[in-house]
Amino acid sequence: xxxxxxxxxxxxxxxxxxxxxxxxxxxxxxxxxxxxxxxxxxxxxxxxxxxxxxxxxxxxxxxxxxxxxxxxxxxxxxxxxxxxxxxxxxxxxxxxxxxxxxxxxxxxxxxxxxxxxxxxxxxxxxxxxxxxxxxxxxxxxxxxxxxxxxxxxxxxxxxxxxxxxxxxxxxxxxxxxxxxxxxxxxxxxxxxxxxxxxxxxxxxxxxxxxxxxxxxxxxxxxxxxxxxxxxxxxxxxxxxxxxxxxxxxxxxxxxxxxxxxxxxxxxxxxxxxxxxxxxxxxxxxxxxxxxxxxxxxxxxxxxxxxxxxxxxxxxxxxxxxxxxxxxxxxxxxxxxxxxxxxxxxxxxxxxxxxxxxxxxxxxxxxxxxxxxxxxxxxxxxxxxxxxxxxxxxxxxxxxxxxxxx
Numbered sequence: 450x451x452x453x454x455x456x457x458x459x460x461x462x463x464x465x466x467x468x469x470x471x472x473x474x475x476x477x478x479x480x481x482x483x484x485x486x487x488x489x490x491x492x493x494x495x496x497x498x499x500x501x502x503x504x505x506x507x508x509x510x511x512x513x514x515x516x517x518x519x520x521x522x523x524x525x526x527x528x529x530x531x532x533x534x535x536x537x538x539x540x541x542x543x544x545x546x547x548x549x550x551x552x553x554x555x556x557x558x559x560x561x562x563x564x565x566x567x568x569x570x571x572x573x574x575x576x577x578x579x580x581x582x583x584x585x586x587x588x589x590x591x592x593x594x595x596x597x598x599x600x601x602x603x604x605x606x607x608x609x610x611x612x613x614x615x616x617x618x619x620x621x622x623x624x625x626x627x628x629x630x631x632x633x634x635x636x637x638x639x640x641x642x643x644x645x646x647x648x649x650x651x652x653x654x655x656x657x658x659x660x661x662x663x664x665x666x667x668x669x670x671x672x673x674x675x676x677x678x679x680x681x682x683x684x685x686x687x688x689x690x691x692x693x694x695x696x697x698x699x700x701x702x703x704x705x706x707x708x709x710x711x712x713x714x715x716x717x718x719x720x721x722x723x724x725x726x727x728x729x730x731x732x733x734x735x736x737x738x739x740x741x742x743x744x745x746x747x748x749x750x751x752x753x754x755x756x757x758x759x760x761x762x763x764x765x766x767x768x769x770x771x772x773x774x775x776x777x778x779x780x781x782x783x784x785x786x787x788x789x790x791x792x793x794x795x796x797x798x799x800x801x802x803x804x805x806x807x808x809x810x811x812x813x814x815x816x817x818x819x820x821x822x823x824x825x826x827x828x829x830x831x832x833x834x835x836x837x838x839x840x841x842x843x844x845x846x847x848x849x850x851x852x853x854x
Contacts, residue, residue: 456592461599472801473810486839487810488827497702498750501743508738522731524722526553526710530741534710537744538695544683552718553732553740554725557667557696557709561631562587563728564663564692564711567720568629575608575627577620579638579786579817579824581665584631602819611820612639614777614788619643622654629661632681635668638817638826639786640779642672645679652684661717662691667709668782670700670751673759678781682712689714692721697736699782700751701743708736758783761829761836768840769827772847783830786814790823792850800825806849807842 462468469489477483511517525531531548539546554560562583565574570593576584585607588594595606603609608627610620618641620632630651634643655662664681672678682691696709709732711721725731762779769776769787776787789799796813803809814824829836 454590456590459589459594459597459604460586461597461602469810469812469816473804476804476808483808485804485808485810486835486842488829488831488835488839489810489812490828498743498747500746501701501703501739504742505735505739508735512735519734522553522734522737524726524731525549526551526732527737527741530737530744531710533741533744534712539680539682539712542677542680542683544680544688546682546688546712550712550715550718552711552722552725553737554696554709554711555707555729555732556698557665557694558583559707559729560694560709560711560721561663561665563724564694564721565591565593565629566724567717568593568661572628573606573608573625575610575623575630577612577631577633577636578609578819579612579814579821580609580631581633581637582817584633584663584665602815609818609820612636612641613820614775617641618777618786619647620651622651626658627660629663630655631663631665633665633667635672635678635779635781636784637668637782638784638812638814638821639777640782640784641777642674642678642781644676645684648679648681649684652681652687655690656686660690662687663694664691665694667694667696667699669695671755671758671783672781673755673762674780692717697740697743701740701747702750702754703736703739703743706733706736706739708732708740758830761831761833764833765827765829765836765840768836768844772840772844774847783828785827785829786821786824787827788824792847793854794850796822796825803843803846807846809839809842809846 473485512519530553531551534551535546535548565588574588589604594604597604608623608625610623612618612620618639662681669678680693682688682693692711692713694711697703697706765785766776766778774787779785792799796815800811800813812826814821814826
């Protein structure tokens, strides 16, 4: 009989979005005529820029001829792509990064999950709460998170930094000192951002420590206020202790292409590269050619996409508030995180009933941690028609709940 790694058995369930997809699929199977509106998965819905598609076609065509065929890409990624990332995403914004501090990967999610493998098992991690589940779950599987406490729905060896409406969904540093801090801003699931001053407050505290920060900045192009995104590694003294994870899926609408990168101190990148060398080999060859075109020519497309998402953001925020729901105004990513406490339902109950009664699928806030209870995550990356119909149905659902009181 096979034996499963005990650490894997500590996970309380399967991957969040797989679980949600199964619930929606089960409802669809039982109700084949259902017209479900899905506002759960954070997938981009804007088309990929023509120049990127053209570059991809060219790279694929080259693979069809012996004289221009490209096999496996280099372990670190093509030098021309790493050079372009270093210049356009960092040096041009005041962060002195060289190409040998960048590693091209098969996506930010994989990096967020795999990078913890290079650290000792006795390292203690700190995460925001609510939190993108991969940060915690990958450490659980590695054996670093301790045991799962069903009463608190937390792991015993993880430091949780509550992010609530009271602190604008940004973390206060914990009293206990961690070895590795995970940050994700602009944030999934709340849409919160951190200003330079807020990030600097963290940097000031950890500057003379041995704390490493893993900063997931996959949504960095999607901010809607007057200030641009601040990379944590830009801050004084932070480049030497920060691993930045980023990619092409959100900024350039390249979801599913499996192309991202990690940036960090050379000594750490040397070890991170080993994960790819032994576990994956290299990021997709043709996607890397498309990636360089995205960076070189994609700024106008990013701006158009940002304008579209901002329009939807403002529409959805206004609608939810007009329904009587308290809703923090997100300034980044493409998620809304309204409070549903006024309904008297838990996050799970709200989402379950909304699916069954109005055929709208959203994500319970509790799926992202204890501090997410009493909220739901709604993605506004979908079309305006999609959002209008969804808001109409949510309004009807809330009216039903009100009539029950």
